[in-house]
Amino acid sequence: MAQKRFGVSLDEEVLKSLDQMVIRQKLRNRSQAIRYLVENRNVENGWQSNDMVSGAIVLLYDHHKGNISEKMADIQHFFYQEILATQHFHLDHDNCLEIVAVKGKAGRLLDMANQMISLKGIVHGKIVTSKII
Ligand code: NI
Structure with missing residues (x-):
């Protein structure tokens, strides 16, 4: 090229x-x-929003801020069909690391990730997915 x-x-x-x-x-x-x-x-x-993808949403947050634990649970219950498993680690007195394994339509997973990442108290959040062929 x-x-x-x-x-x-x-x-x-x-x-x-x-x-x-x-x-x-x-x-x-x-x-x-x-x-x-x-x-x-x-x-x-590059995925179309209807493509089936799987991956993880990785979140680092301060659980004292803005009722985040409750809001995080609300979002995860709303998207329960797309969530394979959630792992939660209490890193120290304030910080939590949460890894949410996901599978579903790319558009819906992105929507879920954006809702989580925009919560008050999030220090860092990222979604990583691969297309299921
Ligand atoms: Ni925690």
Whole structure:
């Protein structure tokens, strides 16, 4: 495939984290790092909303904030047909790690993940899925 060059302007901090990624992922250079990021993004977002996918929603949250435990339970009961299992770890006095294994239509899983990730008290949340062929 023909390759094209283009100029990229990045803040120093962003460039620094790109260079760290090159080292961490053992990539050849910045170009390969950008390709890696774009390809990953496409994998995560390339599904049609009716495609069957499976994966996990990983959440880190402070269970003292905004009634989050109750709201998290409400969401999980609403999506009970898509949830295979939930694992909850009490990391310390405040923080919880929750891993929700999911299977279902991509659109519904994304909807579930977004509802969870937008709750007050979430420190970090991410959904990772693969298409079931
Ligand atoms: Ni906990």
